[in-house]
Amino acid sequence: MCVGLAAKVVGLKDGVALVDASGAKREVSAELIEDLLPGDYVMVHAGLVIAKIKMKETDEKK
Amino acid sequence: MENEVVTLAHGAGGKQTSELIKKVFAKHFSNPEFTADDAAVLSLGDGKIAMSTDGFIVSPFEFKGGNIGKLSICGTVNDLACMGAKPEYMTCAFVIEEGFPLAKLEEIADAMEKTAAKVGVKIVAGDTKVAGKGQVDKVFITTTGVGRIIPGVKTSGALAKPGDCVIVTGDIGRHGCTILLARENLGIDADVTSDCAPLWDAVKAMTDATHDIHVIRDATRGGVGTVLYEIAAESNVGVELDSANIPVEGAVSGVCGMLGLDPLYLANEGTMVVIAPESEKDRILDALHKTDHTKKAAVIGKITEEMPGKVVLTTKIGTKSMLPEPGGELLPRIC
Amino acid sequence: MKHYTIEEAKEIIKGYKGPHIRIMEVCGTHTHEIFKLGIRSLLPENIELISGPGCPVCVTPVGYIDEAVMLALEKNAVICTFGDLIRVPGTKMSLADARRQGGDIRMVYSPMDALELAKAEPEKEIVFLAVGFETTTPVICLSVKHAIRDGVKNYSILTANKTMPNAYMALKDSADAFLYPGHVNAITGEAVCREMLEKYGVSGVIAGFTPEELMDAIAVIIVGLESGKPFFENCYKRVVSEEGNVKAVETINEIMEPVDTEWRGLGIIPKSGLRLRDGFADYDARKRYALPNIKGVPNPACRCGDVLQGKCKPSDCKVFGKGCTPQHPVGACMVSDEGACSAYYQYGGTY
Incomplete structure (x- = not known):
């Protein structure tokens, strides 16, 4: 029901995150997530960061 | 002026x-x-x-x-x-x-x-x-x-034969993706450039290498998926694709991921589908790899006798799945 | 519980010898991925996958489309919508038809974009079609909050938001285990699923969306059902935490309140919908435009409701593949790529 997109946070300002999914970038709302930092991976749905993705060390390389 | x-x-x-x-x-x-x-x-x-x-x-x-x-x-x-x-x-x-x-x-x-x-x-x-x-x-x-x-060359959508290999001459979906981003106000910024290019050089290089080519078709509106369905119907054969081998640029797959679209249905303006006997595969790929615009040419599948008229994908988990027949307006899917 | 690789999961699925089991994938994106990955071709006869009501487009009632068409054609509003909704048939017409008749229908990626449009074109009235489950509702609520904060007066939403817990209750006898919708749980956490287990003995796992995650989740369900004991497992810990996204839930509760709502094909499910709280009436398109109570009339031949409950397969419906195709859908399940009928039609019965 809800297409989610895993993306990397590459910028953050005033509750808005710039996320990058394999080179496609978009500004999305990050207001509902605490302690987000550039470099974090997040799950995005309809322009909102719904969750931070817990990365395993092995995931970081891809 | x-x-x-x-x-x-x-x-x-x-x-x-x-x-x-x-x-x-x-x-x-x-x-x-x-x-x-x-x-x-x-x-x-x-x-x-x-x-x-x-x-x-x-x-x-x-x-x-x-x-x-x-x-x-x-x-x-x-x-x-x-x-x-x-x-x-x-x-x-x-x-x-x-x-x-x-x-x-x-x-x-x-x-x-x-x-x-x-x-x-x-x-x-x-x-x-x-x-x-x-x-x-x-x-x-x-x-x-x-x-x-060119004397001795005969191509047609009706000439694909079981056993032939299916080649795309480049990574797919760039023109459709470029236009979608320019036309719809989707707020997505992606470094995607249309593949729009004349392909006579590539066809010349291929036909210099071999005349034994069954189908050449440019995968414009409707994309590679649509063209393969056309060929499958015209030649009354099945097409089997290996999803892992289909070349797609990162940013194109990123945009498709955001919008729930499949690059197989996005238009190309400088990318062709080539179908030829397996024996000619290396000659054709060599020729394409030496030509501008077709350096990323790749074999993406083969023509089969099974499931005539259909396009089937080998999936990441080793099963087979039918590629949905294209039709209707491309609508981004969000929920 | 143990987790499985793709190869291990394939062996578990193919090797299942027990009694007939029914697994309901609640989420439309799961339905879509299951077809796309050809998972059905692995299933032995005694495992049945039922596509549940988790495609918001599919469960949106006919009358809702009629309301949106009325807003576009009679109230001169600019309709902003997710692309999925554009071809859904209403009683007389879809939004695509309304667009052909001159309605201003725009596709957006996010309700935030609809709000931006309202700011950019203050002379126009913008209405966002607010469909979706717990995953989509928070960003819709945020768009209303921002409209208030920024003093935007020409923005409103037409709510048809739905929530899952009471739908699980309505469907719990239709399946032996639920494949819970991972992105809904990203918001609501594990509590709802645990309650289903502890209070009602209903089994299920929260599943992710990659091939690895989906195969693991299905294998966990099969092994769980074989054990004979009700179970719950979170197979999507990468994204779903135990408590979920508390801020998102608070945002929903601040802006919206539960309401009885109609699910296309399933009828009214108590307290399974959301509407704007009274304080936000200015942003409620129904109130703003004083819409009449519209009762849509679905095509009587359509069996989307039975399909959604797993009572019949899409191919059992008389119009399936004949009058009803993705190009000319009769029912909503044929419209969205996520709809059970559409997936069934497009990927064929065999694969």
């Missing part, structure tokens, strides 16, 4: 029309056969010729990687090339909206000139109509081309 625009008078057929033609089109398309008469008189020699026509109404008319002028040459050149024909002569018909800036028209003509020169095709006749404001969307171009078929 800076602030000049196309007016209805430019399309009235009088002095202003000939001025426009002289100022913009003749300047760019000039060659010995270029005519002010009603038709160009051409010599094509012996053998078979191919002829094709195509209308272009792309919105926006300028996009990353080209404009409607370049597109209108590539589209017809590639249609001819897919039949194994060397494009020789072209004509073009413009429908221009009143108020269209002359400078932009000049840019379009310039792109047409450059693209035609690259291919070695001559633009020999044209037509200009001006439509009232709102009657057309800025500028529409129709091009027609004729070409000489």
